[in-house]
Each structure stands twice: as structure tokens, then as C-alpha cells.
Amino acid sequence: MALSFRQANILIIDDFQGMRTMLREFVKSMGVTAVDTASTGKDANQQLSTNKYDIVICDYNLGPGANGQQVLEEAKLKGHIGVSTVWVMVTAEKTQEMVMGAAEVKPDDYLLKPINQMLLENRLEKLITRKQCLAPIEAAVKALNYAEAIAQCDVQLKAKTINPQEILRVKSELLLATGNYSAAAALFESILNMREVAWALTGMGKICFHDKKYQEAKDIFQRVLRDNAVYMEASDWLAKTCSMLDQSAEAEKVLQEAVRISPNSPTRQKMLGDAAFRNGALDVAQAAFEKTIKMGEFSPHKAPSAYTSLAKVFADKQQPIEALKTLALSKREFKYNTEAAIQTAAAEGAVYHQMGQADKAEAAMAEAEQLIAKASGKVSAEVAIDVARSFFKLGQKDKACGLLQEVVKNNHENAEISKNIEALFEDHGLAAEGQALIAESRDAVVAINNQGVTLAKGGDLLGGANLLRSAAHKLPHSEVILINLCGLLIGMLSKEGKSHQIAGEARELLERVRHLNAANKNYHVYTAALNRIMGGR
Amino acid sequence: MAQDDISFSDLIASSIHDMKNSLNLQVSALEKIAMQSRDKGDSATFDDLGRVIYQANRMNLNLIELLSLYKLGKSIYPVDINEHSVAELIEEAVLQNQTMMDFKGIRVSIDCAPDLFWYLDRELVKGVLVNALNNAYLYTHDMIHIEARHHDKLLQLRVEDNGRGYPERLLHQGDASSDKPVNFESGSTGLGFYFSDQVAKLHKNGALRGALSIENGGSLGGGCLVLHLP
Numbered sequence: 203m204a205l206s207f208r209q210a211n212i213l214i215i216d217d218f219q220g221m222r223t224m225l226r227e228f229v230k231s232m233g234v235t236a237v238d239t240a241s242t243g244k245d246a247n248q249q250l251s252t253n254k255y256d257i258v259i260c261d262y263n264l265g266p267g268a269n270g271q272q273v274l275e276e277a278k279l280k281g282h283i284g285v286s287t288v289w290v291m292v293t294a295e296k297t298q299e300m301v302m303g304a305a306e307v308k309p310d311d312y313l314l315k316p317i318n319q320m321l322l323e324n325r326l327e328k329l330i331t332r333k334q335c336l337a338p339i340e341a342a343v344k345a346l347n348y349a350e351a352i353a354q355c356d357v358q359l360k361a362k363t364i365n366p367q368e369i370l371r372v373k374s375e376l377l378l379a380t381g382n383y384s385a386a387a388a389l390f391e392s393i394l395n396m397r398e399v400a401w402a403l404t405g406m407g408k409i410c411f412h413d414k415k416y417q418e419a420k421d422i423f424q425r426v427l428r429d430n431a432v433y434m435e436a437s438d439w440l441a442k443t444c445s446m447l448d449q450s451a452e453a454e455k456v457l458q459e460a461v462r463i464s465p466n467s468p469t470r471q472k473m474l475g476d477a478a479f480r481n482g483a484l485d486v487a488q489a490a491f492e493k494t495i496k497m498g499e500f501s502p503h504k505a506p507s508a509y510t511s512l513a514k515v516f517a518d519k520q521q522p523i524e525a526l527k528t529l530a531l532s533k534r535e536f537k538y539n540t541e542a543a544i545q546t547a548a549a550e551g552a553v554y555h556q557m558g559q560a561d562k563a564e565a566a567m568a569e570a571e572q573l574i575a576k577a578s579g580k581v582s583a584e585v586a587i588d589v590a591r592s593f594f595k596l597g598q599k600d601k602a603c604g605l606l607q608e609v610v611k612n613n614h615e616n617a618e619i620s621k622n623i624e625a626l627f628e629d630h631g632l633a634a635e636g637q638a639l640i641a642e643s644r645d646a647v648v649a650i651n652n653q654g655v656t657l658a659k660g661g662d663l664l665g666g667a668n669l670l671r672s673a674a675h676k677l678p679h680s681e682v683i684l685i686n687l688c689g690l691l692i693g694m695l696s697k698e699g700k701s702h703q704i705a706g707e708a709r710e711l712l713e714r715v716r717h718l719n720a721a722n723k724n725y726h727v728y729t730a731a732l733n734r735i736m737g738g739r
Numbered sequence: 740m741a742q743d744d745i746s747f748s749d750l751i752a753s754s755i756h757d758m759k760n761s762l763n764l765q766v767s768a769l770e771k772i773a774m775q776s777r778d779k780g781d782s783a784t785f786d787d788l789g790r791v792i793y794q795a796n797r798m799n800l801n802l803i804e805l806l807s808l809y810k811l812g813k814s815i816y817p818v819d820i821n822e823h824s825v826a827e828l829i830e831e832a833v834l835q836n837q838t839m840m841d842f843k844g845i846r847v848s849i850d851c852a853p854d855l856f857w858y859l860d861r862e863l864v865k866g867v868l869v870n871a872l873n874n875a876y877l878y879t880h881d882m883i884h885i886e887a888r889h890h891d892k893l894l895q896l897r898v899e900d901n902g903r904g905y906p907e908r909l910l911h912q913g914d915a916s917s918d919k920p921v922n923f924e925s926g927s928t929g930l931g932f933y934f935s936d937q938v939a940k941l942h943k944n945g946a947l948r949g950a951l952s953i954e955n956g957g958s959l960g961g962g963c964l965v966l967h968l969p
Contacts, residue, residue, distance in 0.1 A: 220764045263756055294756035295806055296817055296862050314862060316763040316799055318770075320834045328827070365856060367822035397858060397944050399821070429943070432817045463815055 207326065211236045211253065215246045215260040215273065216292070225259055228319040232326075243268030243276075243500070250282040257326065258283065260309070262293040268500040270309075278307045279502045285340040288329050292317065335363050339372060346716065348380045349726055367393075374405055381723030383409050400430045407439055414617060416446045432463050434470070441473060446621060453477045454486070461490070468497040472508055479515060480625070488515045506532050506542035510549040510588065517553050525553045541585050544573045548592040555596050563596055571601075580678075583609050583619050587626060594630050603639055610643035612679035620644075647677065651686055663694045674711075681718045684711050688728050695735050705736050755806050762799045766792055770838050789842030793876065796839055800873060803866060804934040811937060818941060823861050825887045825894065826851045832868035833885070836876070845879060847872075851887040857894045859968055863938045864896075867951075870931040871898035871964045878902035884959050892947065896966040897957060904955035904962045935966065944969035 212229055214237065216222045222239045229237055238253065240246035243264050250258075258277075262270040270291050277283045291309040310329050313322070335358055342351035355373040359366055370389060377386035387409050393402040407422035423440035426433055437460040444453035457474035464470060475490030491512035498504035509532030516525035529546050536542035551566035570589050574581055586609045593602035606623050613619045620640050627636025650673045658666030670687035677683055688711040691704050709732065715725050769792050776784040810816035826849075833840075833847050840847055868885070875883045879900035886897045935951050942949035947969030957963035 218760055221760055224764055224767050263753070294759045295752055295803070296819075315759045316766060316796075316835070318767065318835065318838065320837055321831060324830065324834055362854070365822060365824060367856070399858070401821075430818060430820075431814050 207323075208233045208235070210234055210256040212238070212257045212259065213246070213249060213253070213255045214239045215241075215243075215258065215264070215270070217241050217261065217263070217265040221261065225317075225322075228317075228322050229259075231319055232323050243270075243273040246273050247276055247280075247282070250277045251280065255283070255287060257288045257290070259290050259292060259313075259322075262291050262297060262312075271307075272500050272502075274309055275307045276502045285337060285344060286333065288326070288333055290325070290329065332364050335361070336372075339369075343376070346720065348376050348720075349730065352376050352380075371401055374402070378405070378408060379721050380726050381721045383412060398425075398429070400426050400433045400436065404433070404436045404439065407436065407443075411439065411443055411446075416443050419443045420447065434460060434464050434467075437463075438470065438473070441477065442618075445477070446617065450477060450480050454481050454483065458486075465493075466497060468494045468501055468504070468508070471497065472505075472511070475508075475511055475515075479511065479518075484515050484519050488512065488519070491515060504535070506536045506539065506545055507584065507588075509535070510545045513549045513553065517549075517556055522553050522557045526550065529553070540573055540577050541582060544570050544577070544581065545585050545588050547573065548589040552592040552595045555592075567592060567596060567598075583613055583616075583622075583679075587619075587622055591626055594626070607639060607643045608677075610640050611647050611677050614644040614647045614680065615682060647673070647680060647683065651682060654690070655686060658690050658693065663690055663697065666690050667694065678714075679718060681715055681722060684715050684718075685722060685724045685728070688712055688715070689724065692728055692731050692735065695732075700736060705732065708732055751806060751809065755802050758802060759799060762795055762802075766795050766799075769795070773842070786842070789839070792842065793839055793873075796836070797873060800866075800870060801930060804870070804930055807863065807866065808934055808937065811941070818860055818863070820858050820860050820942065822856045822858050824853075825855045825857050825896075826853050828859075828861060828865055829868065829885050829887060829896075832865050832872060835865075835869055836872045839876060840872075840883075843876065843881075845876060845881055845883055847883045847885065849885050851885070855887060855889060855894075857889075857968060858944070859894070859942060860938070863941070864966070864968070867935040867938050867966055868896070868898065870935055871966075874931065874964070875900040875902070875962070878962055880961070882959055884957070886958070892944075892969065894968040896968070897963055898965075899957035899959045899963040900961040901959035902961040904960075905953050910953060910955065935964075939966055939968070942968045 207229075212234055214222055214225045214229070216225065216239070219241070222241065226237050226239060238249055238255075240249050244267065246260070260270045260273060264270060264273070268276070270293075274289055274291070283289065289309040291312045292315065293312055294315050296312075296314065310333065311325065313325060339351050339354040339358065342348070342354055352373060355369050355376065358364065358369045359373075370393065374386050374389045377383075377389065386405060390402040390405040390409075393399050394406070403422060403426045407419045407426070410416075410419035410422060420440065420443045423436045423443060426436035427440065430436070437456060441453045441456040441460070444450070444456060454474065454477040457470065457477055460470055461467075461474055471490045471494040475487045475494060478484075478486035478490060491508055494508040495504075495512065498508060509528055513525040513528040513532075516522070516528060529550050532542065532546050536546075547566045547570040551563045551570065554560075554563035554566060570592070574586075574589065586605050590602040590605045590609075593599070593605070606626075609619065610623065623640060624633070624636050627633055627639070650669065654666040654670040654673070656666075657663075657669060667687060667690045670683055670690060673683050674680070674687050688708050691708040691711070695701060695704055695708070708728070712725060712729055712732070715722050719725075769788055773785055773788040773792070776782075776788065807816060811818075829849050829851055833849065837847075872883065875898055879902045882901045884897075884899045886895075886899070888895045888897075932951070939949035939951040949969055950967045952965045952967070954963050954965065955961070
């Protein structure tokens with residue numbers, strides 16, 4: 203399995219002919235025979251889709267079009283490169299991407315120019331070794347087997363082949379992802395006892411945020427940023443924390459500073475736009491959303507909400523024609539995306555209403571409703587809240603409340619979603635009503651859930667399960683209901699013996715929970731228990 | 740206002756990107772020609788090219804230092820202090836200058852434990868090392884020694900040579916243990932020192948702060964540049 207240079211397939215991506223030739227000569231001198239080159243992101247993606255490469259050497263700056271990071275993201279997203287591909291990003295200077303903890307897809311390493319052959323060969327050798335150590339962890343993560351991934355981290359920590367700190371950081375992320383906050387906290391503390399390391403301190407902040415200790419979390423993120431002004435992950439979390447503390451002006455300020463430091467992230471521009479829109483800073487919001495759209499152009503992460511958000515800004519600025527133009531653009535960009543169509547239709551409804559065109563407004567909202575029905579409940583909270591907002595604008599409060607009740611019931615433990623719904627009611631001068639709706643919807647779910655659990659505890663497992671089954675039918679997105687039903691089914695399996703039908707039902711529930719929140723702590727516990735009982739895997 | 744700053748720094752960055760590409764190609768081509776002249780026994784051309792390559796490397800170094808200092812001053816440098824293998828860092832700094840050293844027949848030795856990890860910004864500290872190697876290249880007779888030690892809560896990185904050492908006057912002015920900046924007017928390598936001093940001070944741990952110092956002596960009896968990192 204050991205990969206050596208000689209057999210490696212290498213792709214070199216650089217827009218500069220001279221650099222391509224030089225890099226090609228370097229790797230050829232190392233004894234590599236299979237070398238391809240590409241001069242643009244488009245060209246590179248084409249080659250990545252047809253050939254399998256062991257090593258990709260990619261210049262970050264590729265001239266007009268996609269940059270190296272975007273080429274990497276697309277290749278990862280489309281599965282053109284696997285966990286075993288070594289991706290080296292070549293840059294002239296240290297870039298934000300190199301330190302921002304927030305980027306989802308990262309190259310294996312960055313190489314700063316100038317490059318010579320010895321340097322390149324030395325680095326590639328080390329990367330191949332490192333890749334081989336990390337491969338079992340990455341493979342487990344990709345298979346969503348987080349328990350195995352954590353076990354593999356421990357193996358590497360013992361072997362000490364690669365930087366232990368790097369493994370600890372990966373392990374801490376896995377612990378957070380599996381909801382094992384106490385172990386994650388212990389890990390962060392052991393690092394922080396030696397020194398104030400940004401990622402470990404940020405991790406502590408995330409734990410406080412999860413525990414709803416927002417003030418404490420805010421202090422921590424601010425402390426990280428005092429010493430590391432460019433640690434964008436902390437800054438993103440600080441903005442999020444400020445919003446939870448109802449300090450939206452401060453959230454906007456934090457994001458302003460963040461985009462000053464790192465102006466090329468569409469997601470961050472979107473966050474700034476949202477915060478500014480919330481604060482009524484329409485010019486700031488417009489600029490931020492326009493940038494989000496422009497930057498997202500070559501990114502596989504481009505999202506329709508940037509368009510609908512921009513349209514809302516235009517509407518608030520009394521420029522309905524501009525708003526409709528933006529929405530038309532969104533329709534063209536996201537032709538086959540149901541959620542996008544719902545969001546766009548709802549936004550159109552609000553704009554037409556504002557223009558006094560009641561017929562068109564009604565028609566757009568009817569389309570949104572129809573699409574929601576067709577999606578049979580599989581609509582994200584964000585989209586549902588957007589539709590509710592339009593219903594409010596059209597004066598159809600009942601429809602709005604109906605939608606929002608469902609959102610709360612499906613996400614009754616999600617503080618951020620509740621916060622957004624509260625804000626929506628506040629915007630329409632209905633703060634008290636909003637709070638009541640959230641509380642009632644939440645209580646309804648809690649009551650059903652408790653009733654089911656009580657029945658089960660009293661010995662009536664089937665009664666409890668049936669109660670939760672009907673609840674799960676009505677609330678297909680409720681993580682709590684789904685996971686508790688799964689728990690009851692596992693209880694039945696261990697008490698009443700193996701049943702493939704029940705095990706199948708439990709597995710399906712687990713799959714749905716994982717989809718909603720891979721960090722659900724019980725997801726991992728129940729998966730293990732189910733495997734144990736059924737004697738599989 | 741802020742927007743203007745960003746685009747100006749983008750402009751500088753992309754120009755430097757471009758210049759570095761050219762330099763990289765230039766050095767690479769010169770190295771190739773140098774090898775050919777050596778194989779043909781043309782030692783005069785070989786030596787001349789060695790000097791040209793040294794100057795090109797210096798230019799490249801200055802570009803990086805200027806850009807880094809500009810960004811540090813504007814608080815937009817992505818400082819990233821993490822645990823890194825010190826041995827690997829030294830190895831890379833040496834590899835980056837290997838051909839240059841070969842031209843002048845300078846032997847570079849390294850003394851660093853393979854399991855020594857330290858908290859530092861990899862690119863910045865490598866910049867300090869490359870700069871120190873460039874200086875030592877100019878002043879050494881034929882040997883350079885790099886040593887890394889964990890000493891009293893500090894990482895000590897020493898770059899020593901067997902040249903004549905620093906002039907007395909510079910040793911006193913360059914007492915980096917005080918908070919006074921080095922007087923750079925006296926030396927031709929002001930930028931390199933200033934950059935290294937800034938990088939040292941950027942590294943903090945609790946109350947401890949990094950420092951840069953110069954001394955004469957060391958294991959080779961010449962000049963020593965010492966970087967202390969907390």
C-alpha cells in the first residue's frame with residue numbers, strides 16, 4: 203500500500219506556464235513518470251473527474267475563475283479525490299485559509315514559494331507518511347463511524363509518528379461531533395494548562411455555547427481574538443454568541459471586522475448581511491449579500507438564500523423591481539432545487555404584496571405552499587421561517603403560525619431556531635404571542651415524549667413506542683422524538699429478543715437522526731447497542 | 740476606508756506573488772545553468788552564478804519580509820502559533836538554501852532532537868532562520884551550525900558560524916533582551932533584523948515573550964544569532 207513517488211499519478215495545477223514547466227521538471231527528476239498539468243480550475247476539474255491522482259500540486263492563485271481552494275472543494279464534494287489523495291496548495295504568501303479553523307475542506311499542506319526540488323521532495327515524502335497515519339482516522343470519519351475514528355486517534359497518539367497536537371485537535375473535534383462534551387472539555391483543559399492555544403480555548407468557548415452559558419462563551423471568544431485577531435473560527439462563534447445574547451449590533455461589528463480581515467468567504471459575508479439586515483443597516487446588508495453571490499459563483503457551496511436575502515433588502519429599500527430581478531436570477535441559478543423554489547416563491551409573494559399586486563402575491567404564496575406539501579415536510583427550518591415571514595407580510599397570520607408551530611415542534615431543543623422565530627414575531631409586534639407559541643409547541647412535544655417514556659418505564663414498551671411512533675409521523679424532524687423512539691425499540695429488542703423488523707425500524711430512525719444532527723450523543727450509543735444486540739458489524 | 744486598505748494589500752500581495760514566481764523561475768533556471776557549467780569545468784561561470792543566485796534569494800527574502808511586516812502592522816497577518824516539529828522546520832530552512840550553500844562549499848550542521856515540538860508560527864520562524872542562514876552565508880568562513888534546545892521554558896534556536904563575528908559596536912546596540920529596538924542604521928541587514936525581532940516578540944506565553952539576541956563565540960567561534968521563543 204505504501205505510496206512512493208515513482209508510481210504516483212501527479213496533477214500539477216498552475217495558471218503560469220513557467221511554473222507548470224518547472225514543477226513538472228521537479229517531479230520528473232524525482233522519478234515520477236505520470237504527470238499531468240492543468241492551467242485553470244475548469245481544466246483541473248475536468249482532469250480530476252476522469253483520472254485518479256495520488257498527489258495534486260495546486261497553485262492557490264489561478265487567475266480569473268476559481269481559485270485553488272475552490273478547485274479543491276469541488277473535487278472533494280464531487281468525490282473526485284478520496285481520503286488518500288495528497289493535496290498540496292502552493293502560495294506566494296501565507297493566506298487566511300491557512301489558519302482559519304473554519305474552512306470545511308483543507309489541503310493537506312501549504313507550500314510557500316520559492317520552491318526548489320529538494321524542498322518539494324522532502325515535503326511530499328513527509329506528507330505521504332502523514333497521510334498513511336491519518337488514513338484510518340479519515341476513513342472512519344467518512345464512514346461516519348466516529349467511535350472508530352476516536353479509537354484510531356488514540357492509536358496514533360500512542361505511536362507518536364506525527365505531531366500529537368494535530369491528532370489531539372482532530373480528536374477534540376470528533377468528541378464535540380459526538381456530543382461527548384465532558385471528554386472534549388478535559389482534552390482542551392489539558393492543553394490549556396500548558397499554554398493558551400487558540401483552538402483549545404475556542405473549543406472551551408464552543409462548550410460554553412452548547413451549555414447556553416453565552417456570556418462566558420463570549421468572554422472566551424473575545425480572549426482568543428485579543429491574541430489572535432485573525433482566528434476566524436473564534437470570530438464566527440463570537441458573532442453567533444452575540445446574536446444569542448440579543449446583541450445584534452455587536453454581532454454586526456464583529457462580522458464587519460471579520461470581513462475586513464478575511465473578505466473572500468461567502469459564508470461570512472452572508473452572516474454579515476443577515477446581522478446587518480436584522481439591524482436595519484440596509485446598505486451594509488445589500489453590499490454583503492451582493493458579495494456573497496459574487497464570491498459564491500465558483501464555489502460549490504453557493505446557496506439560494508443569498509439571493510432571497512438580497513431581494514428582501516431591495517424590498518425594504520422600496521426597490522421592488524430590483525427585488526424581482528434578483529429573484530428571477532435565483533430561479534435561473536437553482537432550477538432543480540425545491541427548497542430554493544419555495545424560498546424564492548415566498549420572497550416573491552412578499553414583494554408583490556408590497557407592490558399592491560394582490561393576485562400575484564397570492565399566486566406566489568400558493569406555489570410555495572404547494573411545493574412544501576410536495577416536499578412532504580422535508581423543508582429546512584430556515585426555509586419554513588422564510589415562508590412564514592411572507593405570510594405575516596400578507597396578513598395571513600394563521601398560516602404563518604401553523605408553519606412556525608411545526609418548526610418549533612420539530613426542533614424544540616434548538617435554541618438558535620427558537621431565537622429566530624422569536625425575532626420574527628417581534629418584527630411584527632407580536633413578541634408575547636411568539637413566546638406563547640414557542641412555549642406551547644415545545645410543551646406539546648415534551649408532554650408526548652414524557653408520556654411515551656413514562657409508559658415505557660412502567661413496563662409498557664409497546665404502548666410507549668406506539669405513542670412516539672404517531673408523534674414521529676407528525677414530527678418527522680424531531681430529533682428528540684426520533685431518538686427516544688429508537689431507544690424504546692432497542693429496549694424492546696433486548697427484552698423481547700431479536701426482531702429484524704424492529705431492528706430495521708430502529709436503523710432507519712438512527713439514519714434520520716444522523717441526518718438531522720450527527721452530534722446526537724445517543725445516536726452513537728444506540729448504534730453501538732443495536733449492533734451488539736443484533737450481533738452485526 | 741477599510742475596504743481601500745484591503746485592496747491595497749491585495750495589490751501588494753498579488754504583485755509580490757508575481758515577482759516571486761519570476762524569481763522562483765529565475766533561480767531555478769540559473770541553478771540549471773550553473774550545474775551545466777560545473778559539469779563542463781567552467782568554474783568561473785559557476786562561481787559567478789552562485790553570487791547571482793544568492794542575490795536573487797536575498798531579494799525574495801526581502802519581499803517576504805516586507806509583505807509580512809506590512810501585514811503585521813495592519814494586523815492582517817494570519818499569525819498562527821501552533822505546535823510544530825522544530826527539526827522539520829530547521830530542515831526546511833536549510834533545504835531552501837542548500838544549493839546556495841553548495842556553491843560556496845559551506846557545511847551546515849544541525850543539532851536538534853527529532854521529538855522536539857514547539858509552539859510557533861511556522862512560516863515566520865522559518866523566515867527568521869532563512870534570514871539568519873543568509874547572513875551567516877555572507878560572513879562565515881565555511882561552516883554554519885544550527886542548534887535547537889529546550890532551555891528554562893524557552894526554545895533556543897541558535898544559528899552560529901565560523902566567521903569573524905559581529906563587530907563590538909553592533910553587539911551592544913543589538914541587545915535584544917532589552918525592549919529597545921535594534922539600531923538598524925548601523926547594519927546593512929536592518930530589515931532582516933527588524934523582521935526577526937518582530938517575529939520573536941510576537942511569540943508569547945503567559946508573561947513570557949520571545950526575544951532575539953546576537954553574540955560572538957558559540958560552538959564555531961564566530962557570530963551567533965539566537966532566537967528565544969517562550
